[in-house]
Amino acid sequence: xxxxxxxxxxxxxxxxxxxxxxxxxxxxxxxxxxxxxxxxxxxxxxxxxxxxxxxxxxxxxxxxxxxxxxxxxxxxxxxxxxxxxxxxxxxxxxxxxxxxxxxxxxxxxxxxxxxxxxxxxxxxxxxxxxxxxxxxxxxxxxxxxxxxxxxxxxxxxxxxxxxxxxxx
Amino acid sequence: xxxxxxxxxxxxxxxxxxxxxxxxxxxxxxxxxxxxxxxxxxxxxxxxxxxxxxxxxxxxxxxxxxxxxxxxxxxxxxxxxxxxxxxxxxxxxxxxxxxxxxxxxxxxxxxxxxxxxxxxxxxxxxxxxxxxxxxxxxxxxxxxxxxxxxxxxxxxxxxxxxxxxxxx
DNA sequence: GCTGAAAATTATGCATT
DNA sequence: AATGCATAATTTTCAGC
Numbered sequence: 001x002x003x004x005x006x007x008x009x010x011x012x013x014x015x016x017x018x019x020x021x022x023x024x025x026x027x028x029x030x031x032x033x034x035x036x037x038x039x040x041x042x043x044x045x046x047x048x049x050x051x052x053x054x055x056x057x058x059x060x061x062x063x064x065x066x067x068x069x070x071x072x073x074x075x076x077x078x079x080x081x082x083x084x085x086x087x088x089x090x091x092x093x094x095x096x097x098x099x100x101x102x103x104x105x106x107x108x109x110x111x112x113x114x115x116x117x118x119x120x121x122x123x124x125x126x127x128x129x130x131x132x133x134x135x136x137x138x139x140x141x142x143x144x145x146x147x148x149x150x151x152x153x154x155x156x157x158x159x160x161x162x163x164x165x166x167x168x
Numbered sequence: 169x170x171x172x173x174x175x176x177x178x179x180x181x182x183x184x185x186x187x188x189x190x191x192x193x194x195x196x197x198x199x200x201x202x203x204x205x206x207x208x209x210x211x212x213x214x215x216x217x218x219x220x221x222x223x224x225x226x227x228x229x230x231x232x233x234x235x236x237x238x239x240x241x242x243x244x245x246x247x248x249x250x251x252x253x254x255x256x257x258x259x260x261x262x263x264x265x266x267x268x269x270x271x272x273x274x275x276x277x278x279x280x281x282x283x284x285x286x287x288x289x290x291x292x293x294x295x296x297x298x299x300x301x302x303x304x305x306x307x308x309x310x311x312x313x314x315x316x317x318x319x320x321x322x323x324x325x326x327x328x329x330x331x332x333x334x335x336x
Numbered sequence: 337g338c339t340g341a342a343a344a345t346t347a348t349g350c351a352t353t
Numbered sequence: 354a355a356t357g358c359a360t361a362a363t364t365t366t367c368a369g370c
Contacts, residue, residue, distance in 0.1 A: 016241075024234055024236060027233070027234040028233055028234050028236075029233075030232065030233075031199045031200060031232045031233050031234050032199060032200065032221075032232050034345080034346055034347085034363095034364090035346075035347075036345075036346055036347085037346095045355065045356060045357095046346085046347090046356095047347095047348095047355070047356060047357090048354085048355060048356080050347075050348090051354080051355080053200075059240070060237060060240065061236065061237055061240040061241070062234045062235060062236050062237070063234070063235045063237070063325070064198060064199045064200050064232075064233075064234050064235075065195070065196055065197075065198075065199050065232075065233070065234075065235060065325060066192055066195040066196050066199050066230045066231070066232050066233075067230060067231045067232075067233060067235075067324065067325055068192060068196075068229065068230050068327060068328050068329060069228060069229055069230065069231070070324075070327065070329070072182075072227070072228065072229040073184075073229070073329040073333045074333065075329075078275075080275070080277075080284060082315065094321055094322075097322070098321075098322055101327075101329065101330045101333075103322070104322075104323075104324045104327040105320075105322060105323055105324060106320075106321040106322040106323075107246075107248070107317045107319065107320045107321060108317065108318050108319045108320075108321060109248075109315050109316065109317055109318070110315075110316045110318060111315065111316070113315065116248060116315060116317070118324075147250065147277050147278075147279065147281065147284060148277065148278045148279070149275045149276065149277055149284070150276050150277070150278060151275065151276045152273075152274075152275045152276075153262055153266075153274040153275060153276060154262075154265070154266055154271070154272075154273060154274040155272075155273050155274075155324055156235065156238075156272045156273055156286075156323055156324065156325065157231070157233060157235055157324060157325050159236060159238065159269075159272040160236050161236060161238070161241040161243075161269065162269045165241045165242070165269075202347090202362080202363060202364085203363080203364075204362075204363055204364085205363095213338070213339060213340095214339095214363085214364090215338070215339060215340090216337085216338065216339080218364080218365095219337080219338085
């Protein structure tokens with residue numbers, strides 16, 4: 001247990017404080033509000049707010065971006081798919097997934113399946129073709145199982161650490 | 169097939185054009201750049217850029233927010249877990265997951281498992297305890313299977329529709 | 337729905353503690 | 354690392370096309 005902790009700590013991880021926490025909370029609500037407004041809300045000097053935001057972004061603790069809702073662009077059919085992908089084509093397959101607008105999540109895995117993807121399609125027919133034809137016809141790729149997802153309830157873009165993850 | 173298409177179209181879905189596409193591309197790189205800078209980059213009047221951004225946000229096609237990297241806050245152990253959750257406690261369980269900082273993705277499902285969650289922990293021991301003790305000890309919750317995730321390669325926050333999803 | 341011009345607000349660079 | 358101040362840039366408001 002101590003070993004595991006030590007391994008995690010070895011990954012260099014700047015520590016952020018409660019001011020950073022407050023800034024992250026404000027930016028989560030609307031990432032385009034002005035630094036001055038954040039400064040007013042949390043009662044911190046505006047220059048400080050700006051520097052903190054820069055530090056958070058530069059250290060890659062946060063990324064200030066735009067989340068696009070796939071369903072607003074017609075992608076209503078969702079499936080989570082677990083795959084067994086041959087090592088020889090693993091990296092290449094990931095590259096093709098990244099380019100595929102139907103793939104919106106890729107994770108490596110351990111076990112029977114070594115890759116998990118989340119896919120979104122304009123309709124069930126497209127999804128059916130992908131799972132039953134396109135993937136099985138790809139050399140080196142085997143569909144281990146899949147999971148039709150009627151609704152995504154919560155996603156990483158809504159996640160934030162808890163206050164106790166920030167030092168005083 | 170036509171039926172499926174029609175069902176999808178029935179969900180009201182404002183259509184966005186190539187200008188919106190360009191704006192989304194710029195905001196994806198850095199959501200805090202000024203509207204004027206976007207205007208300069210894509211050669212559109214800056215007032216137009218602002219109105220488009222407002223429309224995109226108000227229609228919920230995009231959400232401009234801050235993505236926090238869990239690994240920067242020590243969450244290095246990741247598992248995807250498929251669960252069978254009794255209907256009686258389904259909504260309540262989802263609520264508790266939303267509040268749990270170890271859960272960063274929740275999706276409903278069809279089949280043997282009816283809920284999929286992605287979880288992140290500070291270390292493997294915490295993850296082990298959650299999967300082997302905390303979940304099985306929760307009444308009405310059964311772990312169908314789980315999947316240790318060494319690395320998340322790509323996620324929804326990097327996804328954008330393709331240009332052809334936008335009208336001319 | 338798009339743009340112009342002035343006023344208000346915000347961001348930036350430099351300097352100080 | 355945090356702030357004050359002056360200047361530059363941006364956003365907002367009101368207006369007309």
